[in-house]
Amino acid sequence: MEALLAERHEQIHRTGEQPFTLVCNKDSLAGAVSQRACVFCGSRVVLYPIADALHLVHGPIGCAVYTWDIRGALSSGPELHRLSFSTDLQERDVIFGGEEKLYRALIELIDRHSPKGAFVYSTCIVGIIGDDLEAVCRRVEAEKGIPVIPVQSEGFKGNKRAGYTAACNAMARIIGTGDTAGISPYSINILGDFNLAGEIWMIRAYFERMGVQVVANITGDGRIADLARAHGAALNVVQCSGSTMDLAKIMEERYAIPSIRVSYFGIEDMAQSLYDVADHFGDAEMLAKTRQLVKEELARIVPQLQKYKKALAGKKAAIYVGGSFKAFSLVKAFRLLDMQVVMVGSQTGTEQEYRELAEITDPGTIIVDDANPLELTSFLEEKEVDILVGGVKERPIAYKLGVGFCDHNHERKEALAGFQGMLNFAEEVYSSVMSPVWRFKGRV
Amino acid sequence: MSKNPPNYISTTNACKLCTPLGACLAFKGIEGAVPYLHGSQGCATYMRRYIISHYNEPIDIASSSLSEKNAIYGGGPNLKLGLVNVTRKYNPKLIGIATTCLTETIGDDVGRYLHEFHRETVGTMPIMVRVATPSYNGTHMEGFHAAVTAVVEQLAEGGEVVPGKINLLPGFISPADKRYLSEILDDFGLDATILPDLSDTMDGPATSKYDKIQPGGTPLAAIATMGRASATIEFGRTINDKSGGAVLARKHGVERLVVGTPIGIEESDVFFAALSSLSGRPIPEKHVQERGRLVDSYIDCHKYVFGKKAIIYGEEDLVVALTAFLAEIGVVPVLCASGGKSGKLAAAIRDVTGDILAEQPQVFEGMDFFDISELAETLAPDLLVGHSKGYPLARKLEIPLIRVGFPIHDRMGGQRILHLGYRGTQALFDQVVNAFLAKKQSDSSVGYSYM
Numbered sequence A: 001m002e003a004l005l006a007e008r009h010e011q012i013h014r015t016g017e018q019p020f021t022l023v024c025n026k027d028s029l030a031g032a033v034s035q036r037a038c039v040f041c042g043s044r045v046v047l048y049p050i051a052d053a054l055h056l057v058h059g060p061i062g063c064a065v066y067t068w069d070i071r072g073a074l075s076s077g078p079e080l081h082r083l084s085f086s087t088d089l090q091e092r093d094v095i096f097g098g099e100e101k102l103y104r105a106l107i108e109l110i111d112r113h114s115p116k117g118a119f120v121y122s123t124c125i126v127g128i129i130g131d132d133l134e135a136v137c138r139r140v141e142a143e144k145g146i147p148v149i150p151v152q153s154e155g156f157k158g159n160k161r162a163g164y165t166a167a168c169n170a171m172a173r174i175i176g177t178g179d180t181a182g183i184s185p186y187s188i189n190i191l192g193d194f195n196l197a198g199e200i201w202m203i204r205a206y207f208e209r210m211g212v213q214v215v216a217n218i219t220g221d222g223r224i225a226d227l228a229r230a231h232g233a234a235l236n237v238v239q240c241s242g243s244t245m246d247l248a249k250i251m252e253e254r255y256a257i258p259s260i261r262v263s264y265f266g267i268e269d270m271a272q273s274l275y276d277v278a279d280h281f282g283d284a285e286m287l288a289k290t291r292q293l294v295k296e297e298l299a300r301i302v303p304q305l306q307k308y309k310k311a312l313a314g315k316k317a318a319i320y321v322g323g324s325f326k327a328f329s330l331v332k333a334f335r336l337l338d339m340q341v342v343m344v345g346s347q348t349g350t351e352q353e354y355r356e357l358a359e360i361t362d363p364g365t366i367i368v369d370d371a372n373p374l375e376l377t378s379f380l381e382e383k384e385v386d387i388l389v390g391g392v393k394e395r396p397i398a399y400k401l402g403v404g405f406c407d408h409n410h411e412r413k414e415a416l417a418g419f420q421g422m423l424n425f426a427e428e429v430y431s432s433v434m435s436p437v438w439r440f441k442g443r444v
Numbered sequence B: 001m002s003k004n005p006p007n008y009i010s011t012t013n014a015c016k017l018c019t020p021l022g023a024c025l026a027f028k029g030i031e032g033a034v035p036y037l038h039g040s041q042g043c044a045t046y047m048r049r050y051i052i053s054h055y056n057e058p059i060d061i062a063s064s065s066l067s068e069k070n071a072i073y074g075g076g077p078n079l080k081l082g083l084v085n086v087t088r089k090y091n092p093k094l095i096g097i098a099t100t101c102l103t104e105t106i107g108d109d110v111g112r113y114l115h116e117f118h119r120e121t122v123g124t125m126p127i128m129v130r131v132a133t134p135s136y137n138g139t140h141m142e143g144f145h146a147a148v149t150a151v152v153e154q155l156a157e158g159g160e161v162v163p164g165k166i167n168l169l170p171g172f173i174s175p176a177d178k179r180y181l182s183e184i185l186d187d188f189g190l191d192a193t194i195l196p197d198l199s200d201t202m203d204g205p206a207t208s209k210y211d212k213i214q215p216g217g218t219p220l221a222a223i224a225t226m227g228r229a230s231a232t233i234e235f236g237r238t239i240n241d242k243s244g245g246a247v248l249a250r251k252h253g254v255e256r257l258v259v260g261t262p263i264g265i266e267e268s269d270v271f272f273a274a275l276s277s278l279s280g281r282p283i284p285e286k287h288v289q290e291r292g293r294l295v296d297s298y299i300d301c302h303k304y305v306f307g308k309k310a311i312i313y314g315e316e317d318l319v320v321a322l323t324a325f326l327a328e329i330g331v332v333p334v335l336c337a338s339g340g341k342s343g344k345l346a347a348a349i350r351d352v353t354g355d356i357l358a359e360q361p362q363v364f365e366g367m368d369f370f371d372i373s374e375l376a377e378t379l380a381p382d383l384l385v386g387h388s389k390g391y392p393l394a395r396k397l398e399i400p401l402i403r404v405g406f407p408i409h410d411r412m413g414g415q416r417i418l419h420l421g422y423r424g425t426q427a428l429f430d431q432v433v434n435a436f437l438a439k440k441q442s443d444s445s446v447g448y449s450y451m
Helices: A006-011 A039-047 A061-065 A091-096 A099-113 A124-129 A133-144 A160-172 A199-210 A224-228 A241-255 A267-281 A284-312 A324-336 A351-360 A373-383 A395-400 A418-433 A436-440 B019-028 B041-055 B068-073 B076-090 B101-105 B110-120 B140-155 B175-187 B220-228 B244-252 B265-279 B285-305 B316-328 B345-353 B369-379 B388-397 B421-443
Strands: A012-014 A053-058 A117-122 A148-151 A187-193 A213-219 A235-238 A259-261 A316-321 A340-346 A366-369 A387-390 A404-407 B033-038 B094-099 B127-131 B165-169 B191-194 B231-235 B255-259 B309-313 B332-337 B362-364 B383-386 B401-403
Touching: A006 A012, A039 A053, A039 A117, A039 A160, A039 A241, A039 B041, A053 A099, A061 B041, A099 A117, A099 A133, A117 A133, A124 B068, A124 B101, A133 A148, A148 A160, A160 A241, A187 A199, A187 A241, A199 A213, A199 A267, A199 A284, A199 A418, A213 A224, A213 A241, A235 A241, A235 A267, A241 A259, A259 A267, A267 A284, A267 A324, A267 A418, A284 A418, A316 A324, A316 A373, A324 A340, A324 A351, A324 A418, A340 A373, A351 A366, A366 A373, A373 A395, A387 A395, A387 A418, A395 A404, A404 A418, B019 B033, B019 B041, B019 B094, B019 B140, B033 B041, B033 B076, B076 B094, B076 B110, B094 B110, B094 B140, B110 B127, B127 B140, B140 B220, B140 B244, B165 B175, B165 B220, B165 B244, B175 B191, B175 B265, B175 B285, B175 B421, B191 B220, B220 B244, B231 B244, B231 B265, B244 B255, B255 B265, B265 B285, B265 B316, B265 B421, B285 B421, B309 B316, B309 B369, B316 B332, B316 B345, B316 B421, B332 B345, B332 B369, B345 B362, B362 B369, B369 B388, B383 B388, B383 B421, B388 B401, B401 B421
Parallel strands: A053 A117, A117 A148, A187 A213, A187 A235, A235 A259, A316 A340, A316 A387, A340 A366, A387 A404, B033 B094, B094 B127, B165 B191, B165 B231, B231 B255, B309 B332, B309 B383, B332 B362, B383 B401
Antiparallel strands: A012 A366
């Protein structure tokens, strides 16, 4: 294939056409126009929704300005996370060092906003000029009496996954510092939901209907004080395993908190997530409540899905998302709509995840790690796809090819998680695939 | 009124973007070009997302995707590998290489790498233009202009003057603006090279197949002849003497005419007069008519805008032009703010408004939206004019925002906003008037359906 560089072959697999092999989690190939971002991006997306923290980006202006209010992560209270703070390093700071500027910026911003904590993100340049973030953060923390946490997120020190780890390490420094009195034995932390379009509120409501207490949202609608006492929860319920699994592991080691992996996307996975939590606690009443909840939600949702199913049956879908966990749920969600998934890819999936995807997808399905625009284009054309699920960077690729699109990335403003989210998802897909505008495709 | 700008250490909600983004956009306006960032992978991806959200068009920006090892030992090998891969995949005519803060700080000598690379790959690679764009120095506009300068510096050739041929360096304008400029230049019978040209590459029609590199952009052949034009017109009262026009004047003796970005009648008149002089033709009747209709509408609507107070923010040259326009319709600019730091903003605004405004507005460079919001509290503005990132302030103040420039992230069609000349001014003027009328109507307890 013309679009494919030789070095990229081992990162692409076709289900059923050969034994499964796929290389992933490697550095993006120079010049390949990867859809990936960087370490900083990974950290920033994970910590971003913590709404009462100051998020200060230590570096030149770009890193901060490109991440200003870009997520649909809602807060029920403070909205400090929606502001973009930067030290805006200038040439002289690069030459003489940025520590003093960082110190003064932190003091200024903490005095102005009275945040409950601060995250200080390191960027490429800071890693090179060697500013001692730890020392500056310690100094400010001592003066201001709030946690001031450096995030080791120099862009070039790995890919987005390394950024997830840096974010988890940063949060781990806050966890364990709060009082855990009064936490129920039936309690959980929600990890890996970012409250896009209010999704975590839906999920929390489900758990509360089951009789489960949610201690900390990590990180959707997150708060520093909740993080500080998160070690008092009995269970970590981890979605988007790429981004917060490291934190669950740390908490298991330090506080012996077990974790389970879940997904809130699609009816099947959403219900299974609730059952898994109920099973973990092994409480008969909770299990009964869970059954009741699922029954009620399905009774509401399933009839409404029929219209979409009828219209969408047999249409072809391609999936290209950040983390491959979401891809599993999407494969199932499309099946529920009687649609056919012909391509699945992600920026940061693991070999195990891709292997499992190869097992659950139909023969001929393309599985791809760290794709780029030309590859995606060639796959969409080859498979004659009706809709691509992805993020903003994938959208114009789909549209230029006359292919429908559903935004399933962190910038979206539509709730796609939970039972209601499945219905919203179906409607999103329907509103793109069934649009009359495609009749003009090929007539231009 | 206080004339002291806010002076904070930290930056909140910046009113500028980073230097390499501007360079990438400028390169994207050249025929067959792929922008390339020598840095870590994130920069390219972030900028693509930011740019796509405005234009709703694909933009592929390649990257050296430097890792920790490369940062320590130098990015040369990755740069070369990246250039080879881009060439194999995209078969570009030109690769526009911009550096980033990472590669500038580790001291990568891109010039030397490229020199070696040219020796190793004689005749097999596309044209490479390089520009130094450390993001700790300047804004996206410095990056944009630096890329334009690099292109003419490295590609324009001298020689005998071609009669009737001129260059137009419009700065960062919309695709709609560029299409209109081409129409104007055609009407004057001028053969103009407009650099860059994003009108097709970032606002292309739907096609039946996917173009690896979108057609359009300033033709390379035309760029080569820029040193043989009779004159270069450059837009922007705050640009400096390192501009593309300055290079063409110095190296090839091409006459350089700097005019303000033509928004409003006064500034458009200057531009049309320059074209008239260069072409030796009177202003074509079509444009005379458009100007006439614009004056007519100014008169029809003058009462609705008179004395209203406006805050204007964004790129410096755009701010100057918009301020000139608002002042001439009777709106009072109270604050002109930019994240840029040319050192020329206040003087440029005085030049275009001095004979209209009794008192100069507050004019500040190096502003962010925290500063602007703070100043706005005491200024009681009726209107904001700028890009989408002023929306939170407009919402807070409950006043209309006229969306202009880049980025337009909360509305569709940012690439089709027409700002320039009589026609663009007409579009802006109608928007401004109607924003005031709509506000008055919706605030009214009566709600008349006529005025």
